[in-house]
Structure formats: structure tokens, C-alpha cells
Amino acid sequence: MKKANITIKDIAKELGVSPSTVSRALKDHPDISQETKNQINDLAKKLNYQPNTVALSLRQSKTNTIGVIIPEIAHFFFSAVISGIEDIAHDAGYHVIITQSNESFEREVMNTKALFNSRVDGILMSVSRETENYEHLQSLLDYDIPLVFFDRIIDSLNACKVIVNDEQGAYEATTHLIEQGCYRIAHLAGPQNLAISKNRLNGYKAALADNRYMIDDNLIKVCGLGTFEEAESITNEILDYRFPPDALFANNDVAAYGAMMAIRKKKLRIPEDIAIVGFSNWRFSSLIQPALSSVTQPGFKMGQEATRLLMKQINKAEDEESITETISLKTNLVVRESSKKI
Amino acid sequence: MKKANITIKDIAKELGVSPSTVSRALKDHPDISQETKNQINDLAKKLNYQPNTVALSLRQSKTNTIGVIIPEIAHFFFSAVISGIEDIAHDAGYHVIITQSNESFEREVMNTKALFNSRVDGILMSVSRETENYEHLQSLLDYDIPLVFFDRIIDSLNACKVIVNDEQGAYEATTHLIEQGCYRIAHLAGPQNLAISKNRLNGYKAALADNRYMIDDNLIKVCGLGTFEEAESITNEILDYRFPPDALFANNDVAAYGAMMAIRKKKLRIPEDIAIVGFSNWRFSSLIQPALSSVTQPGFKMGQEATRLLMKQINKAEDEESITETISLKTNLVVRESSKKI
DNA sequence: CTGAAAGCGCTAACAT
DNA sequence: ATGTTAGCGCTTTCAG
Numbered sequence: 016m017k018k019a020n021i022t023i024k025d026i027a028k029e030l031g032v033s034p035s036t037v038s039r040a041l042k043d044h045p046d047i048s049q050e051t052k053n054q055i056n057d058l059a060k061k062l063n064y065q066p067n068t069v070a071l072s073l074r075q076s077k078t079n080t081i082g083v084i085i086p087e088i089a090h091f092f093f094s095a096v097i098s099g100i101e102d103i104a105h106d107a108g109y110h111v112i113i114t115q116s117n118e119s120f121e122r123e124v125m126n127t128k129a130l131f132n133s134r135v136d137g138i139l140m141s142v143s144r145e146t147e148n149y150e151h152l153q154s155l156l157d158y159d160i161p162l163v164f165f166d167r168i169i170d171s172l173n174a175c176k177v178i179v180n181d182e183q184g185a186y187e188a189t190t191h192l193i194e195q196g197c198y199r200i201a202h203l204a205g206p207q208n209l210a211i212s213k214n215r216l217n218g219y220k221a222a223l224a225d226n227r228y229m230i231d232d233n234l235i236k237v238c239g240l241g242t243f244e245e246a247e248s249i250t251n252e253i254l255d256y257r258f259p260p261d262a263l264f265a266n267n268d269v270a271a272y273g274a275m276m277a278i279r280k281k282k283l284r285i286p287e288d289i290a291i292v293g294f295s296n297w298r299f300s301s302l303i304q305p306a307l308s309s310v311t312q313p314g315f316k317m318g319q320e321a322t323r324l325l326m327k328q329i330n331k332a333e334d335e336e337s338i339t340e341t342i343s344l345k346t347n348l349v350v351r352e353s354s355k356k357i
Numbered sequence: 358m359k360k361a362n363i364t365i366k367d368i369a370k371e372l373g374v375s376p377s378t379v380s381r382a383l384k385d386h387p388d389i390s391q392e393t394k395n396q397i398n399d400l401a402k403k404l405n406y407q408p409n410t411v412a413l414s415l416r417q418s419k420t421n422t423i424g425v426i427i428p429e430i431a432h433f434f435f436s437a438v439i440s441g442i443e444d445i446a447h448d449a450g451y452h453v454i455i456t457q458s459n460e461s462f463e464r465e466v467m468n469t470k471a472l473f474n475s476r477v478d479g480i481l482m483s484v485s486r487e488t489e490n491y492e493h494l495q496s497l498l499d500y501d502i503p504l505v506f507f508d509r510i511i512d513s514l515n516a517c518k519v520i521v522n523d524e525q526g527a528y529e530a531t532t533h534l535i536e537q538g539c540y541r542i543a544h545l546a547g548p549q550n551l552a553i554s555k556n557r558l559n560g561y562k563a564a565l566a567d568n569r570y571m572i573d574d575n576l577i578k579v580c581g582l583g584t585f586e587e588a589e590s591i592t593n594e595i596l597d598y599r600f601p602p603d604a605l606f607a608n609n610d611v612a613a614y615g616a617m618m619a620i621r622k623k624k625l626r627i628p629e630d631i632a633i634v635g636f637s638n639w640r641f642s643s644l645i646q647p648a649l650s651s652v653t654q655p656g657f658k659m660g661q662e663a664t665r666l667l668m669k670q671i672n673k674a675e676d677e678e679s680i681t682e683t684i685s686l687k688t689n690l691v692v693r694e695s696s697k698k699i
Numbered sequence: 700c701t702g703a704a705a706g707c708g709c710t711a712a713c714a715t
Numbered sequence: 716a717t718g719t720t721a722g723c724g725c726t727t728t729c730a731g
Contacts, residue, residue, distance in 0.1 A: 032717075032718085033717065033718045033719075034718095035717075035718065035719080035720095036716085036717055036718075039716095039717085046716060046717080047716070047717080048716060048717090051716080051717085070723090072723095073722095073723050073724070073725095074722085074723055075723080076723070
């Protein structure tokens with residue numbers, strides 16, 4: 016026996032008043048007498064009246080929904096971002112529609128179109144790896160759909176952006192090692208065609224320079240494949256130097272893990288013989304790798320900040336000049352083990 | 358300069374026809390002449406007409422949207438589920454609204470209400486830890502909202518359910534160890550008030566029994582705290598037995614990791630001296646723990662299956678008898694290292 | 700083959 | 716203080 020959905024009309028008919036009165040009473044409009052208000056509210060509760068948001072959306076041309084387009088949901092970083100998005104959106108009374116592009120350009124375009132058709136009030140997005148054509152995104156801007164990019168942004172588009180300051184993170188990580196008293200710090204770098212890897216290398220170099228350390232190219236090794244076996248063998252190579260490093264800054268967790276393996280096999284201790292800090296997105300890295308310090312990307316915060324920016328845009332008056340902000344988030348340095356100094 | 362949204366009316370006016378004609382032409386209705394169809398389609402494309410899904414939803418009382426309520430988004434298992442949900446929903450032309458309860462009952466109730474008000478066509482949900490009152494869920498059923506539970510289900514409710522067969526997974530893991538030639542298999546169990554831990558213990562015992570192995574209570578140790586330090590010290594204890602085990606089945610990844618640490622510190626080899634299999638939800642466990650075999654929960658598949666069940670319910674005719682199915686998914690055994698036998 | 704009209708559920712300007 | 720009306724954008728029955 017399916018219960019029927021109660022509408023404002025039903026309540027109005029039952030009470031012999033007009034739908035508008037009911038509508039007003041339910042939102043506590045001052046024009047309505049307390050008596051009718053009470054009647055209406057009581058009946059509404061009794062019938063378990065639930066307002067139809069769809070009708071409201073149509074009426075107000077506002078869905079109270081934001082759309083999210085990400086490359087991949089089942090990735091710790093992105094799921095943390097989604098969580099941050101939901102957090103802020105929920106508090107602001109917004110729903111969140113999630114779509115994933117699976118790194119496919121075609122699907123990304125489909126998703127933008129679908130979200131547009133759903134008349135979401137704004138879109139948060141991290142572009143797919145394949146995306147090189149920005150028509151679909153420019154189109155959103157043309158229609159004045161509030162749009163905020165996060166993590167994988169498009170520099171050339173005039174929209175709000177939230178990114179992680181990788182260079183600063185690398186700088187901080189390297190500085191941390193320096194402060195621990197390390198004097199020969201190697202870097203397992205990432206492929207230099209990626210901005211992210213380049214930024215991290217730059218941060219590493221800047222930290223060395225600021226502390227009047229020599230930059231030794233022999234201590235900077237690019238891990239092009241991204242496998243941990245590669246990192247392991249490169250680390251091995253470095254450890255065999257006549258003057259091996261006493262610290263290592265890894266571009267990512269895979270490299271850090273490979274380095275750790277190599278070091279352990281040589282029966283060296285971490286961090287006493289050689290300290291490691293690596294960039295990491297693994298949620299449980301603290302549990303798994305208690306020996307490694309890490310620099311983590313603030314995914315949850317990124318989601319929050321991006322959503323805040325979006326809300327600001329959504330709520331700005333029609334005529335206000337829209338300002339495109341870019342927020343650069345600090346990374347977190349998580350120190351796992353007592354320092355060398357102590 | 359904001360572009361305006363084009364409606365069917367705009368097209369109709371421009372072409373001097375009625376809105377109904379445009380509506381029909383756009384969906385290739387046979388009544389409309391090819392000529393007008395072409396005109397209309399051409400103009401629609403030129404003006405970049407995008408149908409307003411909100412209006413459609415109101416008209417058809419169907420939103421083509423499903424709602425998801427989960428305890429936590431930023432958890433690998435759940436994010437895998439979401440990914441599976443999005444996968445199937447997308448193919449079926451549905452949008453996915455994500456909400457998280459953060460394990461709070463109150464918030465779960467709010468979310469169900471909000472999704473109901475949004476008139477989603479169905480709801481997928483995994484209940485919060487706090488949930489002991491099911492009125493809000495029964496209410497959904499009363500209104501005939503298609504509802505599917507996954508992972509954290511409510512047994513007593515008459516709805517579709519998708520769960521993981523933990524007992525079978527444990528059975529399989531233990532059998533695997535037996536097949537590798539292990540003869541003394543310990544079990545690091547979880548707190549026995551959780552169904553999940555009990556089921557795993559049962560699977561372990563059943564596998565032993567079916568292979569005519571003795572069940573030795575000294576080899577079954579409950580890890581109540583759930584920290585890996587605890588697992589490490591319990592493993593240590595077991596390893597000091599006069600007849601220590603040559604294999605270990607861990608209730609979860611934390612226990613497996615703790616055991617691994619203990620074993621390594623004793624300079625024993627994995628899996629030659631002692632083999633380990635553990636339940637695990639860590640995404641990168643294969644990368645991090647190449648020495649450990651694991652039993653993984655099929656999160657992605659669970660999302661897919663749950664969504665398929667939901668779609669079936671959504672698409673069933675009004676008068677059809679609704680059948681509540683329960684699907685029990687198999688776990689995956691991922692074997693990481695060459696077996697002992699070889 | 701096409702148009703007019705009604706209505707999905709709600710709100711808000713405009714009466715009374 | 717309450718009712719009437721119109722309309723958000725779309726589909727669909729009924730008429731022509």
C-alpha cells in the first residue's frame with residue numbers, strides 16, 4: 016500500500032483555504048494569522064507533508080545542487096576532496112551530484128552537459144588527463160555558471176582555482192631534513208614534464224640554496240617510470256656513492272617506499288642512518304610506514320575551500336563584478352619519528 | 358555578457374510554430390513532417406538548446422537521480438562503492454547525489470528526508486554506526502521509494518540488500534594456506550561483538566574442520582584494540598610458542614601489518630617461514646605489502662550490484678509484486694608471492 | 700500534420 | 716488576512 020505524496024493543494028483543500036495561504040503559512044509569513052498557521056502546520060505534520068524540491072527548483076530557477084566532475088572517485092585524494100565538498104555544501108543546504116570522467120575527455124564533456132541540463136547552481140571540477148580542448152568549459156563560463164577548478168586546473172581559463180603549493184611543500188620537507196642536521200640530501204624526482212614534479216624539485220633546490228647547501232646534480236635522480244622497483248634500484252645506486260646521502264626527499268610515496276626497501280636491505284636504519292621524507296596521498300601511510308615522514312596534500316581542505324569559493328560566486332549578486340580568486344593551499348608535513356638530532 | 362538559456366518557447370517563437378511542435382520535433386515524433394523537424398533541429402543546434410531537466414522531472418514525476426547515503430566518503434571501501442554506483446547509474450542515464458552521515462544518526466535522518474524531498478527515484482544506503490531506530494527507513498518503504506542496502510544492512514527491513522560473504526572469504530583464505538602446505542595456522546581475530554569478525558572466525562574454523570585440522574584455541578587470538586602494536590605483541594607471543602604456527606590469517610590489514618612487523622623483527626621470512634593472509638581494504642596494499650596475500654572486499658562490484666538492484670526496482674511496473682533480493686558477494690583472494698609449496 | 704490548453708507543485712505579484 | 720492568477724519549462728491529450 017503505497018502512501019501518496021501530500022501537496023500543498025491537498026492541505027489547502029482539506030482546510031478549505033487557498034494553496035497560497037498554505038504556502039505562506041508553512042514559511043511563517045507575517046501576513047498569515049497565527050490561528051490558520053497553527054491549523055496548517057498541524058495538518059502538515061499529521062500528513063507528513065514534504066515539500067517537493069523539484070517544483071521549487073523550477074519555480075526559482077535554483078536547484079540548490081552543485082555538480083562535481085572528477086577523474087576518479089576511488090582515489091584517496093579525490094575521495095577526501097569529495098568529503099570536503101559534501102561537508103561545506105551540506106552546511107550551506109546544497110546537494111552534491113558526483114560524476115567521474117574516468118580520465119576520458121568525451122565523458123567529461125558529457126558530464127558537463129548533463130550537469131548543465133540539470134541546472135546545477137555551480138560546478139566544481141578537476142579536469143581529466145585527456146582534456147586539451149576547453150570549449151565545454153568556456154561554454155559554462157559563457158552561461159555564467161559558477162565554476163571552480165581544483166587540483167587539475169586550466170591556467171588559461173578565467174575561473175576560480177584551488178591548488179596545492181607543491182613547491183612550498185617540498186621546500187618545507189627539505190628544510191625539515193636540514194634542520195634535523197642532515198647534510199647530504201638526495202632527491203628522487205618525478206618526470207619533469209609534469210608541473211607538479213618540477214615544482215617539487217624547485218622547492219627542494221630553493222631550500223638547499225637558502226641554507227647555503229650545494230646543489231649536487233648527482234643527488235637528484237629522476238624516476239621516470241614511477242614504479243617502486245625503479246626507485247629501489249636508483250636508491251641503491253646512490254647509496255653506493257663514495258659519499259652517500261644521509262637523507263632523501265622523495266617526489267611521491269612510491270619512490271619513498273622503493274627507497275625504504277633499498278635502505279632496509281642494506282641494513283641501514285631509518286632515520287638514524289638516512290632520513291626520508293616523501294610526498295604522499297596514501298591515507299594509511301602513517302600506519303603503514305611509521306618510519307617515514309611525509310608531506311600530504313590537504314584533500315579535504317581543498318574540497319572545502321573550493322566549495323566555499325563556489326558558494327561565494329553563487330551568492331554574489333547578479334550585477335556584482337565576479338572576481339576570480341586562486342587559492343594555494345599549504346601541504347602538511349607529518350613527522351613520524353623522532354628526529355636525528357635528538 | 359551572460360548567455361541566456363534557450364527554451365522550447367524561444368525556438369517556437371522564432372520559427373512561428375507552437376511549443377508542442379518543437380517538443381515533438383526534438384524527440385523525433387512521427388507526426389511531425391521531416392521539413393519542420395529539420396528546421397527545428399537546426400535552430401536548436403544553432404542556439405545550443407539544452408533541455409531543462411528540472412522541468413522534465415516535475416512533469417514526469419521522475420528525476421533520473423538516485424541518492425546515496427554512506428557513513429564516510431573518504432574511506433577506500435566506500436569510495437570504491439561510490440565509483441561502482443556511478444558507473445552503473447551513468448550507463449542507465451541516472452545522476453548520483455552523494456550524502457554522508459559521518460556515522461551520525463541525526464544526520465542520516467536529515468539526509469533521507471532531504472533525498473526524499475528531492476524526489477530521487479531511489480536510494481542506496483549503508484547505515485551509520487549509531488542507527489538503531491529505523492523509522493526513517495521504514496518511512497521510505499511506506500512511500501514505495503526503491504531502497505537498497507549495502508554492506509551495513511538492516512536485517513529486519515524488507516528491502517534489497519548487498520553484502521560481502523566474509524565467512525566464505527575467510528574460508529577461502531584459510532584453505533589457501535592449507536593448500537600451500539601450512540599445518541599450523543593461527544588466526545588474529547577481531548572483536549567478537551562485530552558480526553564481521555565472528556563470520557571471519559567461523560570461516561577460518563570451517564576451513565580447518567573441512568580439512569580435518571585440529572582447532573587449537575591457543576592459535577586464535579582476539580585483537581580487541583585494533584592497533585597494530587597490539588597485533589605485533591600478540592604475534593610475538595604466538596611465535597614464542599614451543600610449536601609456533603607456520604601461517605597466520607589476520608582479521609584485517611592492521612593486524613596483518615602488526616604481524617608482519619613482529620615476524621620481520623624475529624628475522625623470519627614471509628612466506629617461507631610463516632605465511633600471512635589478511636582481510637584488507639587498503640587500496641595500495643599490493644604495492645605496500647608485496648609480501649602479504651590478502652582478501653579484499655569488492656567495493657566497486659558492491660556499488661554496481663546495489664545499483665543494478667535499484668534500477669530493477671525503479672523500472673518495475675507499478676503493480677508488479679516487488680521482490681526483495683539479497684546478494685552476497687564473494688571476496689577476492691589476492692595472492693602476492695610464490696607459494697610455499699613451490 | 701499542427702495547435703491550444705491543461706497541469707506537474709510551488710510561489711509571488713497583485714488583487715480584495 | 717486571504718484569495719486569484721500567472722508562470723517556471725516541458726509534455727501530452729484532445730481538437731482541428
